[in-house]
Amino acid sequence: MKNQNLVRILIVDDEPAICNVLEEFLAQEGYDIDTAYSGEEALEILTAQHHDLVLLDLKMPGMGGLEVLKEIRKRSYQVGVVVITGLQDLDLAKEVMKYGAIDYLNKPLDLKLIASPVCFALKKQRIIKETAESNA
Numbered sequence: 336m337k338n339q340n341l342v343r344i345l346i347v348d349d350e351p352a353i354c355n356v357l358e359e360f361l362a363q364e365g366y367d368i369d370t371a372y373s374g375e376e377a378l379e380i381l382t383a384q385h386h387d388l389v390l391l392d393l394k395m396p397g398m399g400g401l402e403v404l405k406e407i408r409k410r411s412y413q414v415g416v417v418v419i420t421g422l423q424d425l426d427l428a429k430e431v432m433k434y435g436a437i438d439y440l441n442k443p444l445d446l447k448l449i450a451s452p453v454c455f456a457l458k459k460q461r462i463i464k465e466t467a468e469s470n471a
Contacts, residue, residue: 342457343367343385347377347403348392348419353442357390360446361453374398378406386414388456391436393420393427401427404434413467415460417452419444
């Protein structure tokens, strides 16, 4: 799916190699990509600029992904969140969905399969945003 009309995605992961692979792949798909290597950095970026989607790792030193997700919701940022994690934990998956994550993807990520959940998450986020605007 090319030409995303400057859809901005923030990748948040403490592993630079994962950020680099995702950034390269998603940039080739036509998305505008930013990266953050910590939860704190992600919140600074989200405060400074609008993003349409966040790909958020759960297990990071300092502020973990679940804390970041809770803070995103607390601050009412209009951004979709897809959690990416190496943790295979059903209870954790339920909890992140409870806090508004659109999807939960397990590492290692298969790049051939990531385009579809990203596209779905962006469509869902667009619908949520349009619904909120029409109800305002």
